[in-house]
Amino acid sequence: MKLGIVGLPNVGKSTLFNSLTKAGAESANYPFCTIDPNVGVVPVPDFRLKLLSDLYQSEKLTPATIEFVDIAGLVKGASKGEGLGNQFLANIREVDAIVHVVRCFEDTNVIHVDGSVDPLRDIETINLELIFADLEVLERRIAKTGRGAKNDKALAKELASLEKLKAVLEDGRQAKALEPEDEDEAELIASLNLLTDKPVIYAANVAEDDLADDGASNAHVQAVRKYAAGEGSEVFVICAQIEQEIAELDEEEKKMFLDDLGLKESGLEKLITASYHILGLISYLTAGVQETRAWTITRGTKAPQAAGKIHTDFERGFIRAEVVNYQDLLDCKAYSAAKEKGLVRLEGKDYVVQDGDVILFRFNV
Numbered sequence: 315m316k317l318g319i320v321g322l323p324n325v326g327k328s329t330l331f332n333s334l335t336k337a338g339a340e341s342a343n344y345p346f347c348t349i350d351p352n353v354g355v356v357p358v359p360d361f362r363l364k365l366l367s368d369l370y371q372s373e374k375l376t377p378a379t380i381e382f383v384d385i386a387g388l389v390k391g392a393s394k395g396e397g398l399g400n401q402f403l404a405n406i407r408e409v410d411a412i413v414h415v416v417r418c419f420e421d422t423n424v425i426h427v428d429g430s431v432d433p434l435r436d437i438e439t440i441n442l443e444l445i446f447a448d449l450e451v452l453e454r455r456i457a458k459t460g461r462g463a464k465n466d467k468a469l470a471k472e473l474a475s476l477e478k479l480k481a482v483l484e485d486g487r488q489a490k491a492l493e494p495e496d497e498d499e500a501e502l503i504a505s506l507n508l509l510t511d512k513p514v515i516y517a518a519n520v521a522e523d524d525l526a527d528d529g530a531s532n533a534h535v536q537a538v539r540k541y542a543a544g545e546g547s548e549v550f551v552i553c554a555q556i557e558q559e560i561a562e563l564d565e566e567e568k569k570m571f572l573d574d575l576g577l578k579e580s581g582l583e584k585l586i587t588a589s590y591h592i593l594g595l596i597s598y599l600t601a602g603v604q605e606t607r608a609w610t611i612t613r614g615t616k617a618p619q620a621a622g623k624i625h626t627d628f629e630r631g632f633i634r635a636e637v638v639n640y641q642d643l644l645d646c647k648a649y650s651a652a653k654e655k656g657l658v659r660l661e662g663k664d665y666v667v668q669d670g671d672v673i674l675f676r677f678n679v
C-alpha cells in the first residue's frame with residue numbers, strides 16, 4: 315500500500331516525509347526503511363504487538379507497514395508539463411491514496427510560492443492540476459471508445475459514462491464526486507485509475523501553538539475542514555517541524571515531549587493510523603517465540619486469502635484457522651489457557667478475518 319504526499323512547494327512536505335521515515339527507521343528496526351530517497355516504508359503503530367511479543371517472549375517483532383512517497387514538484391501548470399510536471403503526475407497515479415499537505419502556518423521566513431498563506435487557494439491549485447491530468451486521460455479514452463461505439467451497445471454505454479465523468483471534471487469537480495449509476499460504471503471509473511478518484515487526507519500543517527486545540531482557533535484550518543467535509547475527505551492537523559523534532563527522540567523523551575504539549579500520540583502516528591483505516595486496511599496477528607507480527611489485509615478478507623499473505627502455500631493448502639482475539643489471549647496469559655476456556659475458535663475457509671485476530675493456520679503442504 316502506497317500513499318503519495320503532495321502539496322505546493324514550501325508547505326512542509328519534505329519535513330513531514332523526513333520525520334515519517336526517520337520515525338520509521340528508529341522505532342521499528344525495519345530493514346528496508348528507505349528504498350529510495352523519495353520512498354519510505356513506515357511501520358503502522360500497533361500497541362497490541364508489544365503486548366503479544368511480551369507474552370510470547372518473541373525474539374522479533376514485525377509491524378505492518380505502509381509506503382509513503384514524497385511527490386515533490388507539483389506546481390501550477392504541472393499538467394501542461396511545467397517543471398517536471400507530467401513525470402510527477404505519473405508517480406501519483408501509482409499510489410492508493412493521497413496525503414495533501416497544506417500550509418496553515420504563518421512564518422515570514424518561509425516564502426510562499428503565491429505570496430501569502432491561503433490553504434483553499436493552494437488546495438484548488440493542486441486539485442486543478444490533478445483534474446487537468448485526469449481530463450487528458452479521459453479525452454484519450456473517449457476518442458478511442460468513440461470510434462467503436464457506433465455499432466456496439468456496450469461501448470456506447472461506456473462512452474456515455476465517460477462523457478458524464480468528463481462533464482464533472484470540466485465543472486472543476488473531482489472524479490470521486492460522481493456517484494456511479496451501476497456496477498459497470500463503477501468498474502469503468504476504477505479502471506481509469508484517475509488521480510481525483512483516489513482518497514485524500516488533508517494534512518493541515520500548523521504552527522506549534524495550534525497543536526493543543528487541534529487547530530480549532532486557526533481560521534486556515536477551519537477553512538480546510540469545511541472544504542474537506544464538502545468532498546468527504548479527512549483533515550489532520552500536524553506541525554511538521556515538531557514532528558521532525560519528535561522523530562529525533564527516543565521513546566521516553568518522546569513521551570515526555572508529547573505530555574508537555576498535552577498530546578497522547580504524535581501527529582505522525584495519528585496520520586499513519588488514519589491512512590491505514592481510510593484505505594480499508596486491518597491487521598491480523600501471528601505470535602510465537604520466533605516472531606510476533608502484524609499482517610495487512612483489506613477488511614472483508616477471508617481466512618485462506620489472509621493466510622496467503624504469509625505464504626501462497628498457506629492459501630493453497632489451507633485446512634483451517636485457529637483464531638483467538640488478542641485481548642482474550644492477553645487476559646488468559648497463555649494460548650493453552652485460552653484454548654481451555656474455549657476462546658480459541660476453529661474457523662474454515664469462509665471465515666472473514668477480523669482486526670486483532672491472532673491466528674494459527676493449519677495447512678497441507
Ligand code: GDP
Nearest residue numbers: 323324325326327328329419421424553554555
Ligand atoms: P516542501 O517544499 O513542501 O517539501 O517544504 P519543506 O518541508 O522543505 O519546508 C519548507 C520550509 O518550511 C522549510 O524551511 C521548513 O523548515 C519550513 N517548515 C516546514 N514545516 C513547518 C512548520 O510546521 N512551521 C514552520 N514555521 N516552518 C515549517
